[in-house]
Amino acid sequence: MTEPDALTATADLYDARGDELQSVCLQFQDLGGRQSFSGPVRTVRCREDNGLVKAVLNSAGHGAVLVVDGGGLLTTALMGDMIAAAAVENGWAGVVIHGAVRDRTALAGLPLGVKALGSNPRKSAKAGAGEVDVVLQIDGVVFRPGAMLYADPDGILVEY
Ligand SMILES: O=C([O-])CC(=O)C(=O)O
Numbered sequence: 748m749t750e751p752d753a754l755t756a757t758a759d760l761y762d763a764r765g766d767e768l769q770s771v772c773l774q775f776q777d778l779g780g781r782q783s784f785s786g787p788v789r790t791v792r793c794r795e796d797n798g799l800v801k802a803v804l805n806s807a808g809h810g811a812v813l814v815v816d817g818g819g820l821l822t823t824a825l826m827g828d829m830i831a832a833a834a835v836e837n838g839w840a841g842v843v844i845h846g847a848v849r850d851r852t853a854l855a856g857l858p859l860g861v862k863a864l865g866s867n868p869r870k871s872a873k874a875g876a877g878e879v880d881v882v883l884q885i886d887g888v889v890f891r892p893g894a895m896l897y898a899d900p901d902g903i904l905v906e907y
């Protein structure tokens with residue numbers, strides 16, 4: 748996987764295409780080894796259960812970005828280094844988690860975009876409760892499966 752080129756900086760993209768893009772105001776932390784990443788959106792909605800996150804990231808990513816609506820809860824980690832390594836192996840460009848991750852040090856060394864609210868060493872349940880590829884709304888921003896998402900240290904842009 749190659750680093751998306753610097754010409755697609757989100758600020759430049761917003762200047763060029765602002766009316767076609769939503770900008771995420773929430774201040775996610777950049778926790779992966781790739782800070783600039785982009786791809787079509789896939790989604791998971793779950794709460795303190797990462798069974799679906801694990802299953803989806805263990806399937807072919809085709810350069811997509813998985814957006815996980817964990818309800819903003821920081822009580823359990825929805826992804827750690829094993830799942831993130833599987834995401835790399837399966838060709839995912841990145842993972843945006845409205846919730847927490849764990850294994851920060853290892854995540855920082857993986858060629859994967861990871862944005863999350865924070866971290867927590869406590870693991871999630873694995874029952875697989877939740878939904879896959881539903882339309883998400885996080886902090887007023889709509890994430891539709893298939894919409895293009897662009898992320899870099901400045902933030903996250905997503906097509907309407
Ligand atoms: O198993 C989990 O809940 C997540 C995790 O720690 C990993 O991916 O390594």
